[in-house]
Amino acid sequence: MNHNQQLNEVKHEDESALTDFLASLTDYTPTIPDELVEHYLAKSGFQCPDVRLIRLVAVATQKFVSEVATEALQQCKARQATVVRDKKDKQQRDKRLIMNMDDLSKALQEYGVNAKHQEYFADSPSAGMESAPRDE
Amino acid sequence: MSDGGGGESSKEIEFRLKKRKKNDEFAQAIARIAVAQVCESVGFQGFQQSALDRLSDVACKYIREIGKTSNFYANLAGRTECNVFDIVQGLEDLSLSQGFVGASDRDNCLSGSGIIKEISQYVSLSEEIGFAYSVPSFPVIKERNSTPSFLQTGETPPTDAIPPWLPRFPDPTTYTSMPSASTEEAQMRPDRIEQEHKVLEPASSKLEQRWAYTESELPVVDQGDNVGRERGSNPFLTTPLQPGEKEISLVPLPAKLKEEDTVQSHGPWTNHVSALDTFAPANQAVKSSGCDAEEGSRKVLLNNRPALQMKFRIGKKSLDIANRHDDKRKEVVSWFVNDEVGDAKEKRTEKLPREPMDIEEHTGNDSVVN
Numbered sequence: 404m405n406h407n408q409q410l411n412e413v414k415h416e417d418e419s420a421l422t423d424f425l426a427s428l429t430d431y432t433p434t435i436p437d438e439l440v441e442h443y444l445a446k447s448g449f450q451c452p453d454v455r456l457i458r459l460v461a462v463a464t465q466k467f468v469s470e471v472a473t474e475a476l477q478q479c480k481a482r483q484a485t486v487v488r489d490k491k492d493k494q495q496r497d498k499r500l501i502m503n504m505d506d507l508s509k510a511l512q513e514y515g516v517n518a519k520h521q522e523y524f525a526d527s528p529s530a531g532m533e534s535a536p537r538d539e
Numbered sequence: 540m541s542d543g544g545g546g547e548s549s550k551e552i553e554f555r556l557k558k559r560k561k562n563d564e565f566a567q568a569i570a571r572i573a574v575a576q577v578c579e580s581v582g583f584q585g586f587q588q589s590a591l592d593r594l595s596d597v598a599c600k601y602i603r604e605i606g607k608t609s610n611f612y613a614n615l616a617g618r619t620e621c622n623v624f625d626i627v628q629g630l631e632d633l634s635l636s637q638g639f640v641g642a643s644d645r646d647n648c649l650s651g652s653g654i655i656k657e658i659s660q661y662v663s664l665s666e667e668i669g670f671a672y673s674v675p676s677f678p679v680i681k682e683r684n685s686t687p688s689f690l691q692t693g694e695t696p697p698t699d700a701i702p703p704w705l706p707r708f709p710d711p712t713t714y715t716s717m718p719s720a721s722t723e724e725a726q727m728r729p730d731r732i733e734q735e736h737k738v739l740e741p742a743s744s745k746l747e748q749r750w751a752y753t754e755s756e757l758p759v760v761d762q763g764d765n766v767g768r769e770r771g772s773n774p775f776l777t778t779p780l781q782p783g784e785k786e787i788s789l790v791p792l793p794a795k796l797k798e799e800d801t802v803q804s805h806g807p808w809t810n811h812v813s814a815l816d817t818f819a820p821a822n823q824a825v826k827s828s829g830c831d832a833e834e835g836s837r838k839v840l841l842n843n844r845p846a847l848q849m850k851f852r853i854g855k856k857s858l859d860i861a862n863r864h865d866d867k868r869k870e871v872v873s874w875f876v877n878d879e880v881g882d883a884k885e886k887r888t889e890k891l892p893r894e895p896m897d898i899e900e901h902t903g904n905d906s907v908v909n
Contacts, residue, residue: 417651424659425623431662434580435573435598436674442566443599447606451621459623459658460605463630466661468574468598472581479583501585502578507593515636516597 425455433461440464467514474510475502482506565677570595573670580668601633608632630654714776 437454440461444451451457479500508518525531574595575586608629613621627649635642640653689696689703696703 421650434668436670438674443602444606447603448610449606472578499584502590507590
């Protein structure tokens with residue numbers, strides 16, 4: 404009996420947390436506009452008239468993007484740190500943090516998105532391969 | 540994003556990308572701005588254009604993925620509208636690669652999911668940044684004035700086979716009358732798309748279908764114009780003329796053309812004659828008869844309609860004979876008889892040699908003709 408009561412209490416807490424959170428979403432304006440989210444959700448068959456759920460999806464996406472961006476920023480800063488050590492010159496240090504394709508692809512790799520560029524393109528399958536008969 | 544499109548040619552890929560660009564440019568632009576704002580709040584000060592495009596594309600795909608998984612869970616539960624639990628389950632699916640608190644728990648209630656806690660944490664910690672611009676609701680759906688049904692207009696359909704709830708036919712004036720200002724023709728085209736779909740007349744349906752296909756490619760949205768507007772002066776839409784309705788003048792051939800005809804008709808003769816040296820005696824006969832034939836052909840051309848032009852071709856001997864004027868019918872018969880009697884060899888060596896032979900016989904039978 405106690406166990407059940409405890410479970411029920413926990414459930415109520417969770418539900419209240421959820422409802423509170425959803426209520427707070429009505430005040431919070433996510434950076435990604437609602438219309439954009441609605442447009443893309445409609446494309447995939449998502450039907451819901453409730454604004455709070457749209458906001459929930461928008462917030463989730465915003466969180467995802469910020470996480471990827473944070474990861475890329477860390478990569479960028481790490482790259483700059485190594486560069487500074489080599490040059491030993493503060494003036495040459497690029498103070499502006501610019502998002503590169505390299506940093507972004509590494510960050511996306513963590514999240515399971517393969518966004519790599521080809522490092523080089525070869526003319527033919529045997530380009531760059533050393534021919535065996537030359538080795539003696 | 541590298542899709543697994545190994546089997547596509549470059550052209551197909553380009554076309555697909557172009558198509559994607561065309562339809563979604565506005566949404567993509569908004570996504571780019573939103574993502575840039577988020578990244579700016581994280582700490583970035585500049586972007587590579589390709590990196591920004593890539594990240595905004597990933598964000599759009601993420602939204603679509605959430606929608607897909609949520610819809611899937613809703614359908615699994617037998618619903619078409621998603622609720623919060625469907626979204627939470629979808630988010631859990633997407634975050635499994637990263638992991639969240641309580642991912643391995645089996646009996647966890649969805650309302651207490653780790654995902655929700657993380658998101659609420661994010662909301663409380665991050666500062667609220669609104670979107671930089673005010674976005675109108677899109678895509679904008681233009682209102683179409685569809686043609687009213689028979690019931691709505693109070694008309695009765697012409698035949699019993701047509702139920703009254705179908706849209707009514709367009710005004711007959713819109714597709715039968717001719718002479719109107721050509722300036723209206725450009726405006727006619729958009730509503731023609733609608734009307735042409737509903738015209739049931741088989742006579743003009745094919746033509747109009749072709750139009751509908753070509754014109755549906757135009758980026759013109761249906762304007763729902765009045766059905767009663769007359770069509771432009773389009774000769775293809777006019778009712779066909781009955782035979783004899785319009786006077787057709789006979790075209791007399793000018794003298795030049797007649798000569799050319801005879802020259803043309805001589806051409807094949809001379810060629811074939813030269814090829815057949817075995818018919819040596821025929822050569823002279825041909826040359827001498829050439830003048831006669833010329834005169835004969837001239838007579839033919841004068842008497843008959845210009846459609847019957849004497850052009851001598853390979854393998855159409857019977858036709859040519861049929862085309863020749865009636866005076867020579869007797870010879871036709873005689874020629875045929877001769878051919879059947881003649882050797883198989885002669886028959887095989889192209890039908891051409893018969894032409895000079897015909898002439899030869901012609902000259903031979905001068906008495907008959909004259």
